Amino acid sequence: MSFTGAFPPHLEAARNRLPTLFEVLSRRTLAPVDLFSFYIYMRDQQRSVDYLDFWLDVSQHMSLCRHYVRELRRSVLIETPDPEKTGSKRSSAILESFGDMGEAGPSMHAGGDEKNQDQRLSAFLRSETGTGHSPQSSVGSHPQESKSSERPQLSSFMSTPEHLTDSNSPSHTVARADIRASAEKILYTYLLPGAEREIVLPQGIVTDVTNNIEEYGRDDPEVFDAAKDYTFQAMERDAFPGFLRSKALGNLVPPSLMLRLIFGLLSLFGAFWTAFALIFLNYSRHTRCWLILPFTVGVYALASQQYALDPIMALAGYSEYTFMSFARIREPFVRQLLNKRALMVLGVTILIVTALVILFVFVPGKRL
Known part of the structure; x- marks a missing residue:
């Protein structure tokens, strides 16, 4: 599987400098300074690939949330062609306000519009959790969604956001349980003491993430913002110059x-x-x-x-x-x-x- 992706020739010529870590993680660079090479470097030389995997998994979680909202928005627009008559004006307006959402990235590098959109996305997901809204009723009931209670394998390095399409096929529908399972998988894999691939983060960050997921039932992307930004800064400071x-x-x-x-x-x-x-x-x-x-x-x-x-x-x-x-x-x-x-x-x-x-x-x- 290729991790470099397609890169427009005019963008190649425009960058007359070395790339930044954000550009590498966003798959905007080519070999030998692409994401695949950085992964190999973190694994073989830096011996800290778990930090990169955590960052990529959180980015994948953000993409999963965005894809879920895109599916929900499309479903609402299809099922409620006239919200004035169906009484769904408020829900349609909220979902319509998201517009077209781009790819996920570190919050510290997000522009004003992108940051506001991410905040609205998290707020929408929190409101769904708080009101007990059932996403399955919005996106349509499919037999395949019975598997959503299982934790999906969401290795960001081996499964890129490009795999999440806007296809109407039920196999591409993201259920709310998938988002919850994704958040829990990140918590149990990287953050809890004694986790399989535990990474070292400030205790305050770990405590906040754990409480938000386990006690308050949150699974929106903002839960991981502090941990993701800390990991990004650590890689940018300690690993990227050597790379x-x-x-x-x-x-x-x-x-x-x-x-x-x-x-x-x-x-x-x-x-x-x-x-x-x-x-x-x-x-x-x-x-x-x-x-x-x-x-x-x-x-x-x-x-x-x-x-x-x-x-x-x-x-x-x-x-x-x-x-x-x-x-x-x-x-x-x-x-x-x-x-x-x-x-x-x-x-x-x-x-x-x-x-x-x-x-x-x-x-x-x-x-x-």
């Missing part, structure tokens, strides 16, 4: 770096041993020119390890996201940046190799 250094300034992963360090040191050891042997055996300068091969291999490997960048692979347009697994570099600004750094690393490599070869080729030989 950009790893993917926008380099194209190798730690196992490859260690392998190149070992291989480079062994190659340089062999090159120096051979160079001194040829000198003290008084071999001709023509024969000693072959030292360029082990010196090039050793210096290239160590330079790649030092800069976390394989210049030839970067110039070819590839980046490593897991050990010996490669993906094309599709983010234009990152491609330009890596090409510049690749040329710099190649220049450093050529300079060092040239100096070493000249030193050991032109030094006078003396047979011991």
